[in-house]
Amino acid sequence: MDGSLSGEYVILEPLTLDHLAALSIAVADGELWNLWYTSVPRPEEMKDYILTAMAEEKRGESLAFAVRHRASGTIVGCTRLCHWDQPNRHIEIGYTWYSKSVQRSAVNTECKLLLLNYAFSTLDVIAVEFRTHFNNEASRQAIMRLGAKQDGILRNHRILKDGTVRDTVVYSIIDSEWPEVKANLKRMLSQYADT
Numbered sequence: 001m002d003g004s005l006s007g008e009y010v011i012l013e014p015l016t017l018d019h020l021a022a023l024s025i026a027v028a029d030g031e032l033w034n035l036w037y038t039s040v041p042r043p044e045e046m047k048d049y050i051l052t053a054m055a056e057e058k059r060g061e062s063l064a065f066a067v068r069h070r071a072s073g074t075i076v077g078c079t080r081l082c083h084w085d086q087p088n089r090h091i092e093i094g095y096t097w098y099s100k101s102v103q104r105s106a107v108n109t110e111c112k113l114l115l116l117n118y119a120f121s122t123l124d125v126i127a128v129e130f131r132t133h134f135n136n137e138a139s140r141q142a143i144m145r146l147g148a149k150q151d152g153i154l155r156n157h158r159i160l161k162d163g164t165v166r167d168t169v170v171y172s173i174i175d176s177e178w179p180e181v182k183a184n185l186k187r188m189l190s191q192y193a194d195t
Helices: 017-028 043-058 106-122 137-146 175-190
Strands: 010-014 063-069 075-085 090-098 127-133 149-159 165-174
Touching: 010 106, 017 043, 017 063, 017 075, 043 063, 043 075, 063 106, 075 106, 090 106, 106 127, 106 137, 106 175, 127 137, 137 165, 137 175, 165 175
Parallel strands: 090 127
Antiparallel strands: 010 063, 063 075, 075 090, 127 165, 149 165
């Protein structure tokens, strides 16, 4: 994919090694790698993280983005359209993390609006999926606020780095729901207009 996805609060830039230093700084804001229920790279793992994302993109499986905060101009995280099943027109939004300083701001809402719009309008998918750890209550609530519906729980789905076993909750938004979800996300963003 060429080009960025731009909004009022964020610019999603195609992820490259040029983002390495900025992402290493961004992930240190809140020491996000210490969150046991999610998988966020440590600064020293960031290069491999980016190279893996770029390799997935080359294979046509993912589109990865660095998230630039428009007002400050700084990189504040990353996100990915991933596990792209092109024959079945299905994609997932995942590998999303943001610096602690921009969590609970307009950043996530606008990122999701930009990614969902791109997925449904440009990639012509019929479903966008979200997955999270069963115990990640903040993520589960955020996904449901977007308007996604819970599809189910994959029990004993992943063995994490620390050896614990993750149950994964799966959510989705389908194409017929997109117009209503889009309107809701725009309403949510309008609440940040004066902040």
